Amino acid sequence: MSPAAELGPNAGLIDVPGSRRALLTPALVLDLDKFEANIEGLARICGAVGLRMRPHAKTHKCSEIAKRQVAAGAVGVCCATLHEAEAMIAAGIEGVLITSPVVGAARLGRLAKLAARAGRFKVVVDNPANLRDLAEAVRTSGAALEVLVDIDVGMQRTGVATEDAVLGLAGMIADAPGLTYRGVQAYSGMVQHINDLAGRRRVYGKQLARLAEIIAALGGAGLPPAIVTGGGTGSLVIDIEAGPFTEHQTGSYIFMDVEYNQVEMPISGAAPFQTSLLVQCSVVSNNADAFVTINGGYKTFATDGPKPVLAEAGLAGGAYDRFGDEHGKIELPPGAEKPQLGDAISLITPHCDPTVNLHDYLHCVRGDRLVDIWPIDARGVL
Amino acid sequence: MSPAAELGPNAGLIDVPGSRRALLTPALVLDLDKFEANIEGLARICGAVGLRMRPHAKTHKCSEIAKRQVAAGAVGVCCATLHEAEAMIAAGIEGVLITSPVVGAARLGRLAKLAARAGRFKVVVDNPANLRDLAEAVRTSGAALEVLVDIDVGMQRTGVATEDAVLGLAGMIADAPGLTYRGVQAYSGMVQHINDLAGRRRVYGKQLARLAEIIAALGGAGLPPAIVTGGGTGSLVIDIEAGPFTEHQTGSYIFMDVEYNQVEMPISGAAPFQTSLLVQCSVVSNNADAFVTINGGYKTFATDGPKPVLAEAGLAGGAYDRFGDEHGKIELPPGAEKPQLGDAISLITPHCDPTVNLHDYLHCVRGDRLVDIWPIDARGVL
Numbered sequence: 001m002s003p004a005a006e007l008g009p010n011a012g013l014i015d016v017p018g019s020r021r022a023l024l025t026p027a028l029v030l031d032l033d034k035f036e037a038n039i040e041g042l043a044r045i046c047g048a049v050g051l052r053m054r055p056h057a058k059t060h061k062c063s064e065i066a067k068r069q070v071a072a073g074a075v076g077v078c079c080a081t082l083h084e085a086e087a088m089i090a091a092g093i094e095g096v097l098i099t100s101p102v103v104g105a106a107r108l109g110r111l112a113k114l115a116a117r118a119g120r121f122k123v124v125v126d127n128p129a130n131l132r133d134l135a136e137a138v139r140t141s142g143a144a145l146e147v148l149v150d151i152d153v154g155m156q157r158t159g160v161a162t163e164d165a166v167l168g169l170a171g172m173i174a175d176a177p178g179l180t181y182r183g184v185q186a187y188s189g190m191v192q193h194i195n196d197l198a199g200r201r202r203v204y205g206k207q208l209a210r211l212a213e214i215i216a217a218l219g220g221a222g223l224p225p226a227i228v229t230g231g232g233t234g235s236l237v238i239d240i241e242a243g244p245f246t247e248h249q250t251g252s253y254i255f256m257d258v259e260y261n262q263v264e265m266p267i268s269g270a271a272p273f274q275t276s277l278l279v280q281c282s283v284v285s286n287n288a289d290a291f292v293t294i295n296g297g298y299k300t301f302a303t304d305g306p307k308p309v310l311a312e313a314g315l316a317g318g319a320y321d322r323f324g325d326e327h328g329k330i331e332l333p334p335g336a337e338k339p340q341l342g343d344a345i346s347l348i349t350p351h352c353d354p355t356v357n358l359h360d361y362l363h364c365v366r367g368d369r370l371v372d373i374w375p376i377d378a379r380g381v382l
Numbered sequence: 383m384s385p386a387a388e389l390g391p392n393a394g395l396i397d398v399p400g401s402r403r404a405l406l407t408p409a410l411v412l413d414l415d416k417f418e419a420n421i422e423g424l425a426r427i428c429g430a431v432g433l434r435m436r437p438h439a440k441t442h443k444c445s446e447i448a449k450r451q452v453a454a455g456a457v458g459v460c461c462a463t464l465h466e467a468e469a470m471i472a473a474g475i476e477g478v479l480i481t482s483p484v485v486g487a488a489r490l491g492r493l494a495k496l497a498a499r500a501g502r503f504k505v506v507v508d509n510p511a512n513l514r515d516l517a518e519a520v521r522t523s524g525a526a527l528e529v530l531v532d533i534d535v536g537m538q539r540t541g542v543a544t545e546d547a548v549l550g551l552a553g554m555i556a557d558a559p560g561l562t563y564r565g566v567q568a569y570s571g572m573v574q575h576i577n578d579l580a581g582r583r584r585v586y587g588k589q590l591a592r593l594a595e596i597i598a599a600l601g602g603a604g605l606p607p608a609i610v611t612g613g614g615t616g617s618l619v620i621d622i623e624a625g626p627f628t629e630h631q632t633g634s635y636i637f638m639d640v641e642y643n644q645v646e647m648p649i650s651g652a653a654p655f656q657t658s659l660l661v662q663c664s665v666v667s668n669n670a671d672a673f674v675t676i677n678g679g680y681k682t683f684a685t686d687g688p689k690p691v692l693a694e695a696g697l698a699g700g701a702y703d704r705f706g707d708e709h710g711k712i713e714l715p716p717g718a719e720k721p722q723l724g725d726a727i728s729l730i731t732p733h734c735d736p737t738v739n740l741h742d743y744l745h746c747v748r749g750d751r752l753v754d755i756w757p758i759d760a761r762g763v764l
Contacts, residue, residue: 009492009764024488026763058707080708081677100677100708103666104724106406110391126667130723157675157705158667165669189706284485285508285540287547293539295463295482298736300763303686304704322686324571325440325735326462326482326763327539341512342486353707354680358739360762380742381408381682381708382391 007373008361019370020363021344025282026300028359029346030255030374032366034276036068038254041272042236043072046248049240054078054097054229056251059353061378062362063091065254070095076120078229078249079378082107085121086114087378094119097229099185099249100158101126101150108137115143122227124150124185125169126159135176144180147173148227151186151214153207159186163217170223183225184218186211187249192234197264204238212244233273237265257352258306278311278346279355280363281328283339292338294345296328301347302354308347315339320347389755390743401752402745403726407664408682410741411728412637412756414748416658418450420636423654424618425454428630431622436460436479436611438633441735443760444744445473447636452477458502460611460631461760464489467503468496469760476501479611481567481631482540483508483532490519497525504609506532506567507551508541517558528564529555530609533596535568535589545599552605565607566600568593569631574616579646586620594626615655619647639734640688660693660728661737662745663710665721674720676727678710683729684736690729697721702729 010027013019020029046053055069058080066077066088076095079085085096102111102123115121115138125131125147138145149169152159160166166184174181188207194200211228218225226246231239233252239245252260255277265271281296301308308320310330317333330345332338339345349355356362357379364372392409395401402411428435437451440462448459448470458477461467467478484493484505497503497520507513507529520527531551534541542548548566556563570589576582593610600607613621613630621627634642637659647653663678683690690702692712699715712727714720721727731737738744739761746754 009488022488024486024492024764101666101723103677104406104664106391106404110406126669127723152669156670157709157711158669160669282486284483287508287534287540287542288538295485296763298684298686298733299739302680303684303736304680323539325739329539341483341509351680354685357681357707358763360764381678381740382406382742 006375010361010363010370011373013370014373015369015371018368020365020368023280023344023363023370025280025344026296027280027363028356028361029278029280030362030364031276031278032364032371034274035254038256038273038276039068039072042250042253045236045240045267045272047073051240051245052247054095054247054249055254056080056099056249057084057088057378059251060254060356061087061376062374063088063093063377064374066091066093075247081382082110082114083380083382084378089114089118089121091377097122099124099187101130102134103130108133112137112141112143115145116141120146122146122148122182124148125173126150128169128172131169131172131176135179138178145178146180146182148182148229149173149184151184151211153186153188153211155188155190157189163214166214167217167221167223170218174223181223183227183229184215186228186230187232188230188235189232192232193259193263194234195262195264197237197266200234201238204235208243215244233260234263234265237267240267252352255349255352257349258309259351261348275348277349277352279308279349280344280346283341283343283345286338286341291329291331293323294328294330295326296347297322297324297326299325299358301349302351302358304354305351308350311346311348315345388757392743392745392752393755395752396755397751397753400750402747402750405662405726405745405752407662407726408678409662409745410738410743411660411662412744412746413658413660414746414753416656417636420655420658421450421454424632424635427618427622427649427654429455433622433627434629436477436629436631437636438462438481438631439466439470439760441633442636442738443469443758444756445470445475445759446756448473448475457629463764464492464496465762465764466760471496471500471503473759479504479530481506481569483512484516485512490515494519494523494525497527498523502528504528504530504564506530507555508532510551510554513551513554513558517561520560526562527560528562530564530611531555531566533566533568533593535570535593537570537572539571541568545596548596549599549603549605552600556605563605565609565611566597568610568612569614570612570617571614574614575641575645576616577644577646579619579648582616583620586617590625597626615642616645616647619649622649634734637731637734639731640691641733643730657730659731659734661690661731662726662728665723665725665727668720668723673711673713675705676710676712677708678729679704679706679708681707681740683731684733684740686736687733690732693728693730697727
């Protein structure tokens with residue numbers, strides 16, 4: 001493949017005046033001005049309280065974005081999967097932390113190989129048998145690996161919940177040749193989307209108190225965690241005040257989406273992040289009176305959450321509805337002029353992470369111009 | 383990339399005894415025996431009534447499967463997008479029909495290039511302005527292109543609904559230099575999932591009667607359609623009896639899924655197709671008592687329809703629940719032995735088309751052995 005082919009069918013539009021509206025669609029569009037403001041915003045917020053940043057790359061799956069996060073001061077990035085970690089490390093990112101247990105012989109073999117060429121590479125464990133397998137895989141390869149205990153503070157997805165289990169695992173890591181004990185992770189996914197701040201404080205406050213107890217117990221046992229990692233975009237407003245974290249895993253802040261735009265998070269009194277990510281579609285049929293059909297459906301937008309929201313000024317008050325795998329319906333607001341065939345229609349993504357995962361490229365724009373294309377090089381499920 | 387790398391991380395397991403349970407997961411798994419029975423089943427059903435097959439490739443996005451459909455007698459495949467058509471034609475498939483209007487200068491330019499190297503290539507139109515653009519794009523390139531009128535029989539997604547509009551477009555195609563008028567398409571997506579057959583007959587019967595009237599009018603105007611294309615897996619049982627179709631666009635029959643397994647479709651008295659497609663995941667955490675966590679979530683399974691259904695005999699009666707982007711929760715049935723870390727868990731896909739689109743490879747198995755890997759080479763949204 002030529003470099004142009006690797007950037008997809010819109011590569012020829014880079015730097016062409018007015019090229020944003022000429023994109024072959026559906027196209028994931030990144031407003032660079034807003035994106036950069038979000039990157040700077042998080043650095044300012046975390047910097048003010050001495051919280052390190054290790055943003056979650058599961059949101060973007062894009063090593064170009066990871067590079068910009070590191071350039072803004074991040075100590076590395078988080079990854080949800082081994083495949084994401086492989087893509088980030090291949091692009092030269094150091095300080096990758098895999099935030100889910102890496103399980104199974106095939107995956108541990110790949111992890112050990114990866115560890116041999118990665119800097120400050122970290123994984124979490126939540127099970128003694130998995131820890132033994134991990135130690136054995138790394139011992140065989142001779143690679144260095146930092147390990148954290150995954151603590152379950154309420155979600156019950158991964159992690160260990162009891163103080164005894166945390167202390168037991170931490171001790172085992174500290175004793176394992178080839179592994180370095182570095183601390184703990186406590187991620188509470190479900191609280192991120194408690195939209196009202198008071199409700200979020202109530203639920204999350206109890207979890208953080210529990211985490212503080214466990215950290216104290218680790219200290220008492222001679223295993224104080226150098227790293228306490230966790231947090232998301234929704235909990236940031238609480239984590240910067242009261243959280244026991246040394247570093248933060250915020251992910252969605254770079255893009256924002258319909259879901260996170262509903263989460264109350266006043267930081268310095270205002271919502272700190274802007275919607276930088278859109279999906280641009282095109283009108284492909286307009287024979288009906290009250291709506292038009294666009295080329296964006298189940299394969300274009302995540303469907304686990306709310307529907308996409310129109311970002312076109314001329315269609316404000318209109319609504320997107322799902323219309324099959326490849327199609328969406330745009331119900332026109334009263335009095336709106338019906339869009340023409342081929343017209344560009346931009347929408348805010350419903351849930352940014354799984355929406356990004358459906359696409360192969362981020363089309364970076366400034367104003368009305370396409371200025372760059374970044375491959376979503378860690379896309380996929382493996 | 384080496385050929386092995388192009389087949390993903392499980393390439394080394396091909397033909398290894400017992401390799402099915404050793405797959406790096408999440409892995410899309412295709413049971414070849416059942417898949418082949420489905421391919422043969424459709425050929426038998428359509429052959430018995432003289433209905434040609436042009437199966438929809440949007441379901442599988444895999445040129446290897448398209449080749450097998452053609453080998454079983456299909457006259458070509460349908461594609462939902464230009465990108466799918468490009469992948470199929472690059473693999474040597476003839477008789478590709480794009481079933482949605484191809485709109486916009488960028489896309490029409492690509493279409494004209496593609497037409498120059500494709501055999502029996504067809505597209506649909508539902509708009510005079512689009513038809514003029516299409517004719518101009520093809521005229522400039524000198525390529526041959528067959529065109530069908532897209533008729534809306536009730537879904538209002540694409541297509542023209544009035545007899546006058548159909549006749550007008552058909553006449554315009556017949557008159558356009560470089561374009562060949564071949565007939566009509568009428569696809570009724572919404573009826574496919576009316577689960578009870580009587581209800582489906584009621585709604586769809588009216589649509590087919592309307593279609594028959596339009597076909598008669600075309601004949602009367604000297605524009606009899608050589609091709610009448612449409613139909614899906616859910617309407618097949620009706621289309622083989624009464625339908626005015628000359629060819630059928632059945633797609634999901636090759637895989638089946640949780641949704642289609644609920645659709646009543648007795649053909650020769652029995653459900654004609656078997657579930658050949660599964661997603662194999664692994665247990666990544668099992669610290670809770672009543673459930674385990676697997677590595678399959680919003681990025682692994684489509685979320686527009688029902689939830690995945692467990693296909694593991696030992697877990698019958700258990701249930702999958704969504705647990706975030708990369709994770710699922712398997713609630714254990716009473717008395718079931720708790721799976722171990724790393725254990726393989728297989729699930730029936732909720733909605734096969736958008737689930738396949740999340741994956742890069744089909745892992746083909748016979749019994750307990752991986753025997754081949756087919757890239758999903760038309761994956762993506764463009």
